Amino acid sequence: MRIGIIYYSRSGNTKKVAEVLKDKIENDKVDVETLEIKHDKRPGFFKAGRSAMTQKEQPINNTDFDLKKYDKILVGSPTWAGKPSPHIRTFFNKAENIKGKKAGVFYTASGKPEKANTGDDLRKYLSEIGLEPVNKTIGFQMKKEKIRDGKQNIDSFVETFMKK
Numbered sequence: 001m002r003i004g005i006i007y008y009s010r011s012g013n014t015k016k017v018a019e020v021l022k023d024k025i026e027n028d029k030v031d032v033e034t035l036e037i038k039h040d041k042r043p044g045f046f047k048a049g050r051s052a053m054t055q056k057e058q059p060i061n062n063t064d065f066d067l068k069k070y071d072k073i074l075v076g077s078p079t080w081a082g083k084p085s086p087h088i089r090t091f092f093n094k095a096e097n098i099k100g101k102k103a104g105v106f107y108t109a110s111g112k113p114e115k116a117n118t119g120d121d122l123r124k125y126l127s128e129i130g131l132e133p134v135n136k137t138i139g140f141q142m143k144k145e146k147i148r149d150g151k152q153n154i155d156s157f158v159e160t161f162m163k164k
Contacts, residue, residue, distance in 0.1 A: 113139025
């Protein structure tokens with residue numbers, strides 16, 4: 001089985017979680033590949049918040065949008081103004097071969113993750129474009145690329161995601 005972890009990380013927090021999840025899943029003898037969505041220009045704090053509220057697509061540098069090689073996909077985003085990064089939308093609006101693939105959602109936040117709508121918003125969007133999100137999402141409270149809260153839920157999240 002091949003899993004793609006596709007994420008956007010402005011500050012490195014979401015990238016750190018993607019690496020932790022990759023290590024955890026690889027322990028299950030699964031082929032895992034990470035794919036970072038690269039911004040064209042790093043958005044400042046206020047611009048990031050404004051673009052998240054409107055979910056207006058933001059320019060990215062990625063050019064390979066064919067996800068055929070993945071059996072399942074994990075999607076990760078930071079939380080900006082209580083919403084996912086619009087870079088995720090930019091990427092998946094161009095993505096190919098995604099219909100019917102099982103998807104998991106993880107997100108990062110500086111505050112308590114359960115206060116944000118990021119996980120629900122991502123699951124809804126992924127469902128609208130043809131992916132099949134699992135019912136469980138996982139959020140992480142972060143500070144300078146360190147997980148402050150949420151690590152205790154990784155095992156149950158991975159188990160739910162890996163079930164067929």
